Amino acid sequence: MLINADFTLPAALAPHKYQWTPSPQKGVERVMLDRVGAEKARATSLVRYAPNSYFPRHEHPGGEEILVLSGTFSADDQHYPAGWYLRNPPTSKHMPFSEDGAVIFVKLWQMPSDETRQVFINTNDDDNWHKKDGREICPLFAADYEHVSLQRLRADEALFAETIKGGAELLVLEGELINEDQTYQRGGWIRLPVGGQTQIRAGKKGVIIYLKLGHLLNVIGINNQ
Structure with a gap:
């Protein structure tokens, strides 16, 4: 399948x-x-x-x-x-x-x-969150091959500032995320390829997302539809 x-x-x-x-x-x-x-x-x-x-x-x-x-x-x-x-x-x-x-x-x-x-x-525990470059982040896992976190974006904040070098995957947990002309509410899922570019940003009330970075470098070409 x-x-x-x-x-x-x-x-x-x-x-x-x-x-x-x-x-x-x-x-x-x-x-x-x-x-x-x-x-x-x-x-x-x-x-x-x-x-x-x-x-x-x-x-x-x-x-x-x-x-x-x-x-x-x-x-x-x-x-x-x-x-x-x-x-x-x-x-x-x-x-x-x-x-x-x-x-x-x-x-x-x-x-x-x-x-x-x-x-x-437990991502509900405030002690597991910290600020990095002005953004609230809850680190979940980090290794050479991937980084996983929850991130809290302010209203209208851009998710990425540069090209996505190792690919990205995200799930909306609270609020809204806007990708070009599509709005993703709680439960919206997006996967972006290695080297992708995007204008993803938070909605008017901000957003909390699950974010995985870098993991797609290992699967490029594994299977093409």
Whole structure:
């Protein structure tokens, strides 16, 4: 299965165009944002757990990155309300579930095999935020191959000041983001290729986004539609 699988092209999805499709597990649905492969795939998705739904315990050979968007996501005996960022390295195992229901942003099979760090960050904690060049940032992960953060932009502030050298991917968490003539509200997703240029800016009331940078250098040419 190929969905937005040409990483040399920009890709985007606004919330009103979501298409929720059932997963193999009862009570769990997903919106496929990009995908290269069948059920076990390099994939970026929104995943929605109905109350009391779960996946059996399983391994993630290529790692798993999660941002909890609403509700409470649980894994084994740990519970993560909206705002938690989780990073499980390759070969990690867990049994994910949700008692009350949850929506999460998930990236699978997108880590190098030698990544070992496990990350758990509560982005609701003010101590995890700091200012850099006048912008509020919550760092989530940094390595030679990618940088991940939440960023809070002021009204009308431009997201990028220069060409996007290693590609970028973002998800709107609060407020509005404007890309040329398209407005993306909460849940809007955008992927920009290596070397791309854009006029993305915050809306009139500012915006909070999830932002990943640099990671597309490793996937250019992996699959073209």
